[in-house]
Amino acid sequence: MNLILLGPPGAGKGTQAVRLAAYLKVPQISTGDILRAARQVRSDLGRKVEGFMLSGQLVPDDVVTELVRERLGQPDASNGYILDGYPRTVAQARSLEEILVKRGQGIDCVLNLEVTEPELVKRLLGRGREDDREEVIRDRLKVYRKQTEPLIGFYSKCGILRGVNALGEMDEIFTRLTHAVNGKA
Numbered sequence: 001m002n003l004i005l006l007g008p009p010g011a012g013k014g015t016q017a018v019r020l021a022a023y024l025k026v027p028q029i030s031t032g033d034i035l036r037a038a039r040q041v042r043s044d045l046g047r048k049v050e051g052f053m054l055s056g057q058l059v060p061d062d063v064v065t066e067l068v069r070e071r072l073g074q075p076d077a078s079n080g081y082i083l084d085g086y087p088r089t090v091a092q093a094r095s096l097e098e099i100l101v102k103r104g105q106g107i108d109c110v111l112n113l114e115v116t117e118p119e120l121v122k123r124l125l126g127r128g129r130e131d132d133r134e135e136v137i138r139d140r141l142k143v144y145r146k147q148t149e150p151l152i153g154f155y156s157k158c159g160i161l162r163g164v165n166a167l168g169e170m171d172e173i174f175t176r177l178t179h180a181v182n183g184k185a
């Protein structure tokens with residue numbers, strides 16, 4: 001199964017992607033994790049993306065799409081995957097479509113994690129990553145509304161979007177997500 005986890009920063013995409021990956025026995029492909037790993041080893045890519053990430057901006061589409069294209073070509077992704085945090089712009093969604101058409105694949109389901117803004121801010125301040133400072137969080141939420149939220153309309157038109165209430169206990173949210181994946185919600 002090929003899934004996309006969509007949602008604002010702090011919605012719990014990474015948290016739930018790990019659980020869903022174990023449940024579905026497919027890899028979790030997190031562009032955020034790949035970019036952070038590149039920064040940690042101070043690679044050319046890491047240096048290139050650092051400023052964007054620390055200021056709460058999205059990394060340029062072409063950079064992220066190239067990472068995803070390469071990652072989807074790895075053997076463990078041949079039987080399905082969970083895309084966590086990609087696509088984040090309509091341009092990325094179109095590029096993903098092109099990549100998948102070439103591979104003879106499609107997306108089965110897009111799970112949209114729905115969380116209120118005050119809860120997002122609370123969660124991100126609690127996580128305390130270096131891009132989780134209050135002013136950067138506000139900027140990330142603005143970027144989300146402008147650049148990522150349009151994907152809700154994009155995937156709803158394709159008929160594969162499922163909205164999931166992502167407020168509450170993590171176990172409870174996981175159950176809702178599995179129901180959505182299995183077409184029970």
Ligand code: B4P
Pocket residue numbers: 007008009010011012013014015016031032033035052053056057058059060064084085086087088092123124126127140166167168169170173
């Ligand atoms: P990401 O790494 O994708 O992170 P995120 O959106 O901030 O968080 P996520 O939704 O995964 O929340 P999490 O589970 O951690 O992106 C970071 C940056 O990378 C972006 O700002 C951008 O610069 C760059 N980037 C990544 N992908 C990109 C792309 N495609 N294009 C361009 N740039 C890209 O949860 C957050 C916190 O909430 C955690 O502390 C967690 O424990 C807590 N939490 C989770 N569920 C909870 C619950 N139910 N109740 C209470 N707390 C909960």
